[in-house]
Amino acid sequence: MSSTGLPEPWTVRFSKSKSRQYFFNPQTKESQWDEPEGTDHAALKQYLVDHPLRVRCLHLLIKHKDSKRPASHRCDPITISKEEALEELSVYQHKIEQGEKFEDLAKSRSDCSSFKRGGDLGSFASGEMQPPFEKAAFALKVGEVSKPVETASGVHIIKRVA
Numbered sequence: 001m002s003s004t005g006l007p008e009p010w011t012v013r014f015s016k017s018k019s020r021q022y023f024f025n026p027q028t029k030e031s032q033w034d035e036p037e038g039t040d041h042a043a044l045k046q047y048l049v050d051h052p053l054r055v056r057c058l059h060l061l062i063k064h065k066d067s068k069r070p071a072s073h074r075c076d077p078i079t080i081s082k083e084e085a086l087e088e089l090s091v092y093q094h095k096i097e098q099g100e101k102f103e104d105l106a107k108s109r110s111d112c113s114s115f116k117r118g119g120d121l122g123s124f125a126s127g128e129m130q131p132p133f134e135k136a137a138f139a140l141k142v143g144e145v146s147k148p149v150e151t152a153s154g155v156h157i158i159k160r161v162a
């Protein structure tokens, strides 16, 4: 039995088209919706808590002049340096630590189009977001807020909500 609770060599994956998990056997290339015979259900449940297939996050993005798209609903073009963006992000980090609502801060300051929904990106699986963002998001527990994360888009604070 592997740490997944599944009989070797079965793995658990996420089907984006069906928006649900499925099980895949890399040896036989079989895939199925139901848990394979002999699955340790409690171990699989715990594994999925520690290794979520999808997460739902809010984020607050501050772009800078070297961002891949240095434009925003807030101001065009964006001229601040990465250092200035990180400086400003630390102000928001402090506000969040002081209990200000993440959604309100994202609505008022984020340079991502998700600002309209309080920074809500919805749910996403591995492979859908830029690697540094994905790495940070999947390392968060539900309710946790990240330290500053740098991507080609700019600098982010991420809050995992599911």
Ligand SMILES: O=C(CCc1ccccc1)N[C@H](Cc1nc2ccccc2[nH]1)C(=O)O
Pocket (backbone or CB within 6 Å): 059, 061, 069, 111, 112, 113, 114, 120, 121, 122, 129, 130, 133, 151, 153
């Ligand atoms: O790519 C988008 C849209 C992201 C989004 C996903 C799902 C729902 C709503 C928005 N916006 C970019 C800024 C940006 N870069 C990102 C990189 C990782 C995660 C979120 C990001 N947002 C931009 O506006 O330049």
